[in-house]
Amino acid sequence: MRILVVEDDDRVARGLVRALLRAGHRVVRAADVAEAYEAIAEQVPDLALVDMGLPDGHGSAVVRRLRDHPATGVLIVTAQDGETDRVVGLRAGADDYVVKPFSLAELLARIEAVSRRTRALREAPAPVVHRRGSLELDTTARTLSDTDDGWSVALTATESAVLALLLTHDGPVERGVILDRVWSAPSEARSRTLDTHMATLRGKVEGRLRIRTLRGVGYQAGP
Ligand code: CA
Numbered sequence: 001m002r003i004l005v006v007e008d009d010d011r012v013a014r015g016l017v018r019a020l021l022r023a024g025h026r027v028v029r030a031a032d033v034a035e036a037y038e039a040i041a042e043q044v045p046d047l048a049l050v051d052m053g054l055p056d057g058h059g060s061a062v063v064r065r066l067r068d069h070p071a072t073g074v075l076i077v078t079a080q081d082g083e084t085d086r087v088v089g090l091r092a093g094a095d096d097y098v099v100k101p102f103s104l105a106e107l108l109a110r111i112e113a114v115s116r117r118t119r120a121l122r123e124a125p126a127p128v129v130h131r132r133g134s135l136e137l138d139t140t141a142r143t144l145s146d147t148d149d150g151w152s153v154a155l156t157a158t159e160s161a162v163l164a165l166l167l168t169h170d171g172p173v174e175r176g177v178i179l180d181r182v183w184s185a186p187s188e189a190r191s192r193t194l195d196t197h198m199a200t201l202r203g204k205v206e207g208r209l210r211i212r213t214l215r216g217v218g219y220q221a222g223p
Helices: 010-022 033-042 059-066 083-092 104-123 157-167 175-183 188-205
Strands: 002-006 026-030 047-051 073-078 096-099 129-132 135-138 143-146 152-154 211-214 218-221
Touching (some): 002 010, 002 033, 026 033, 073 083, 083 188, 104 157
Parallel strands (some): 002 047
Antiparallel strands (some): 135 143, 143 152
């Protein structure tokens, strides 16, 4: 895969680039927001690893720019105490995050999980559409639209995958099933990530689709 590493710390960036090259990826490094924009304009990466604290701006600006390219996976990198950064980054459209300091094994596992979700978009352009009433979820374009009035909203890969699960089940979908199907590696931390994604997803579909929380069970889309 072609991976864009956006990291201002030279020492950290060198280590990341070396590790990713060794894992067989092609790597481009950008040291700030401006360089990241240039790199994206030159060639859209398959996946980007974006540090949130950059010298000329917040990493979430890079995340938002990358969201113009639905087939690109976005993994943000935050500090241990960077909960705000994580929330801002995920809201900007990141698919997942890693917290510094992370192990190489953890990073590669996260990259693998995110790329599994985006690979389908890169390799199979045929749209997959799920319908509920007048709502249409296109998991290729990652948009939810209402055929009644043309309303439409852009979703991240993760939001799209979660919503597809909800729309293909008439009844509730268990949290464990969502974690398993969307993240492939359920854990306490992923469980909190699901809460964040669910909150942004609810915000985006508000007034169009109700996503109910069934305590101790899971989630259900619909009335
Ligand atoms: Ca930094």
